[in-house]
Amino acid sequence: MNRLIALLLVLFSLPTYSQDTPPPVNAAVEQRMIKLAEELRCLVCQNQSLADSNSGLAEDLRREIRAMIVAGKKDQEIVDFLVQRYGDFVLYRPPVRSTTMLLWFGPFALLLIGGIALYLRVKRRKQEIVDTPLTKEERARVNAALNVNAGDHA
Amino acid sequence: MMRYAWPLGVFIILAVFLGLGLKLKPSEVPSPLIGKSAPIFSLPQLQAPEQIFASKEMLGKVWLLNVWASWCAACREEHPLLVELARAGIVPIYGLDYKDKREDGLGWLRDRGNPYTATAFDKAGRVGIDFGVYGVPETFVIDRKGVIRYKQIGPLTEEALASKILPLVRELQK
Numbered sequence: 001m002n003r004l005i006a007l008l009l010v011l012f013s014l015p016t017y018s019q020d021t022p023p024p025v026n027a028a029v030e031q032r033m034i035k036l037a038e039e040l041r042c043l044v045c046q047n048q049s050l051a052d053s054n055s056g057l058a059e060d061l062r063r064e065i066r067a068m069i070v071a072g073k074k075d076q077e078i079v080d081f082l083v084q085r086y087g088d089f090v091l092y093r094p095p096v097r098s099t100t101m102l103l104w105f106g107p108f109a110l111l112l113i114g115g116i117a118l119y120l121r122v123k124r125r126k127q128e129i130v131d132t133p134l135t136k137e138e139r140a141r142v143n144a145a146l147n148v149n150a151g152d153h154a
Numbered sequence: 155m156m157r158y159a160w161p162l163g164v165f166i167i168l169a170v171f172l173g174l175g176l177k178l179k180p181s182e183v184p185s186p187l188i189g190k191s192a193p194i195f196s197l198p199q200l201q202a203p204e205q206i207f208a209s210k211e212m213l214g215k216v217w218l219l220n221v222w223a224s225w226c227a228a229c230r231e232e233h234p235l236l237v238e239l240a241r242a243g244i245v246p247i248y249g250l251d252y253k254d255k256r257e258d259g260l261g262w263l264r265d266r267g268n269p270y271t272a273t274a275f276d277k278a279g280r281v282g283i284d285f286g287v288y289g290v291p292e293t294f295v296i297d298r299k300g301v302i303r304y305k306q307i308g309p310l311t312e313e314a315l316a317s318k319i320l321p322l323v324r325e326l327q328k
Contacts, residue, residue, distance in 0.1 A: 043183060043288035043289075044288055044289065046180060046181070056253060056279075057279075057287075057288055060253075060278075060279050060280075060283060061283065064280075064283060083186070084186065085186070085187070085283060085284065085285070085286035086183065086185075086186070086286050086288065087183060087184060087185065087186040087286075088186075089183045089184075
């Protein structure tokens with residue numbers, strides 16, 4: 001019985017597959033569109049790219065991008081079109097601006113600070129090490145030990 | 155003492171930044187269109203498909219553009235406020251019915267009241283894209299020169315109206 005129901009469900013769901021598929025398009029256009037869309041953020045579901053998202057808006061924007069590619073627009077023009085409307089937020093790689101300086105250069109600044117701190121610390125450590133010359137007895141013991149060892153190896 | 159001062163300092167700085175981060179709303183993306191001229195569009199009207207709504211004709215007026223759709227749940231929330239605002243007659247509200255079916259949009263206005271002086275019917279959602287619409291409802295305040303002065307993302311609230319939109323409208327109408 002369950003199998004029959006499942007079969008019926010599958011059968012009835014089949015026709016809906018093909019309804020929303022867009023008309024066949026040029027593979028080169030599609031490839032360029034996907035490459036662009038992967039670098040752009042979907043605003044509805046913010047952790048997905050325009051290429052991944054199933055939202056209505058993402059679909060519309062992919063259609064717009066396709067249309068612009070067919071119209072012969074350059075990649076930069078297409079990206080600008082979206083940035084003009086939705087802001088830098090759509091870019092997964094934000095441009096370098098005064099507000100994004102920290103984002104771009106913060107890690108390097110931290111690395112530099114860490115490096116300086118490490119250098120200062122090591123330098124201070126070095127100064128803390130005091131040279132204490134060996135006393136006569138110590139020297140004699142070391143020499144004795146070294147001679148014994150030298151004898152072993154010889 | 156100094157041994158503990160460092161980690162404590164770092165912890166406090168981190169806690170402050172993370173605390174500020176909690177208050178941000180990632181769903182509200184600031185629009186780059188604020189302070190810029192609103193996109194010019196003309197679309198058939200929802201109620202009268204043979205008549206064209208042209209945004210150019212709105213120059214010289216302060217107006218609200220409310221983007222809505224019958225399929226949008228949050229629009230249900232703000233609709234009574236819009237009706238009330240229209241009744242008060244402070245500022246004309248124009249609608250943009252976004253990616254909707256005409257009969258559904260008409261039904262919505264019939265059932266819930268029509269606060270709009272006119273409604274443009276954006277079936278393909280293309281005008282929505284020009285306005286950077288990504289979540290319905292959205293409401294734009296547009297000044298006499300056709301410049302977008304404010305954008306409300308998500309449903310209008312009494313608080314947003316009282317604290318931001320109405321003061322701004324009064325200022326612009328002066």
